[in-house]
Amino acid sequence: MLFLFLEGISMALLFSYNSYQGSVWISSANSIAGFVYEKQAGLNSYFALSQMNTELTRRNTYLEFQLQELREELGKQGVDSVHIAGLKDAASYGVIPARVVQSSVDKRDNLMTIDKGAADGVKKDMGVVSGTGVVGIVYLVGEHYSVVIPALSSKSSISCKIEHTNYFGYLRWNGGASNMANVDEVPRHAHFKLYDRVVTSGYSAVFPPGIPVGKILHVYNSPDGLSYQLKVQLYTDFGNLQDVCVIDNSRMHEQLKLMRAAQDSLMIQRRGE
Numbered sequence: 001m002l003f004l005f006l007e008g009i010s011m012a013l014l015f016s017y018n019s020y021q022g023s024v025w026i027s028s029a030n031s032i033a034g035f036v037y038e039k040q041a042g043l044n045s046y047f048a049l050s051q052m053n054t055e056l057t058r059r060n061t062y063l064e065f066q067l068q069e070l071r072e073e074l075g076k077q078g079v080d081s082v083h084i085a086g087l088k089d090a091a092s093y094g095v096i097p098a099r100v101v102q103s104s105v106d107k108r109d110n111l112m113t114i115d116k117g118a119a120d121g122v123k124k125d126m127g128v129v130s131g132t133g134v135v136g137i138v139y140l141v142g143e144h145y146s147v148v149i150p151a152l153s154s155k156s157s158i159s160c161k162i163e164h165t166n167y168f169g170y171l172r173w174n175g176g177a178s179n180m181a182n183v184d185e186v187p188r189h190a191h192f193k194l195y196d197r198v199v200t201s202g203y204s205a206v207f208p209p210g211i212p213v214g215k216i217l218h219v220y221n222s223p224d225g226l227s228y229q230l231k232v233q234l235y236t237d238f239g240n241l242q243d244v245c246v247i248d249n250s251r252m253h254e255q256l257k258l259m260r261a262a263q264d265s266l267m268i269q270r271r272g273e
Contacts, residue, residue: 094248096121098128101145105152105178105238112136112148114244122146125206127247133212133235134158134171134200135244146246152178152238160213161201162192168201169230171213178238181214183230190228192216198232207247 098116116122118141128135128148136150137158149156152173160183161168167190169183183198196216202209218231 094121096246096248098122098146098244098246100241100244103150103238103241108154108175110150110152110238111139112150112241114146114148114246115144116246117142117144117146119143121248122246126249127207127211128244129207129211129247130236130241130244132237133214134160134207135236135238135241137206138246150238151181151234151236158207158213159201159203160198162186162190162216163197163199163210165190165192167192168203169227171198171232179234180217181232181234183213183216183232184222184227186228186230188227194219198230205249208249 096116098114098120100112101115102113104110104112112128112135114122114128122138122141124138124141126138128138128150134151136148136153136156138146139149140147151158151171154172154174156171156173158171159168160171167187169186171181171183173181194216198213198216200207200209200211200213212235214232214234216230217233220229220231222229
């Protein structure tokens with residue numbers, strides 16, 4: 001112990017009163033400190049990837065809303081007469097970032113669990129999207145967790161259309177590959193071509209229009225021969241899905257309430273007849 005103590009004093013005197021040895025010590029110390037700081041920064045960046053992914057997913061969702069609204073406005077008014085100030089505010093659709101804590105892709109009726117619930121503003125029938133496209137619809141809501149019926153479920157039916165047209169159908173999945181699904185009930189007079197994009201139609205209160213769904217790979221006749229069935233390659237990678245956003249459409253519940261009231265009114269009228 002005494003030897004180490006005296007050795008320390010000797011080293012301190014050596015580096016303090018000799019410029020050459022002092023410069024070597026400072027250079028070496030800086031190199032070691034730089035190496036440690038570099039590794040620490042890399043470690044911090046690794047643990048920050050989750051937060052960055054969440055923020056990128058949210059930002060991607062907002063950008064998709066804005067892009068679709070810009071396309072619609074360009075189509076209505078023409079490129080030269082577009083007034084950006086007249087665009088709808090995409091922020092009217094709130095988004096609730098969430099992480100997937102459980103999911104499956106190998107069952108006929110797959111389910112997905114996310115780490116956001118009623119305490120975070122999630123409600124039944126809200127749409128769920130990722131940074132690349134449609135994911136599914138909220139089915140059950142707990143205090144801090146929610147269950148989602150993804151597009152990869154035989155119980156899922158999402159209204160969508162061929163981009164830049166008004167020809168719409170319903171996205172359905174009947175098993176098989178997790179990156180493929182069908183769009184059923186597309187009219188036979190519809191005009192489109194292979195690799196056209198399929199997006200949400202906006203005809204339901206769940207998803208705003210223009211959320212990416214996939215691209216057309218094949219076209220078949222429906223079993224009854226009255227419509228087309230499209231084979232679509234999905235943009236969302238359900239096998240590697242971690243970060244999603246729940247779409248908080250403040251007008252959704254008003255629309256759903258009105259639709260249900262109309263259905264109840266029709267049922268009452270039929271019973272009266």
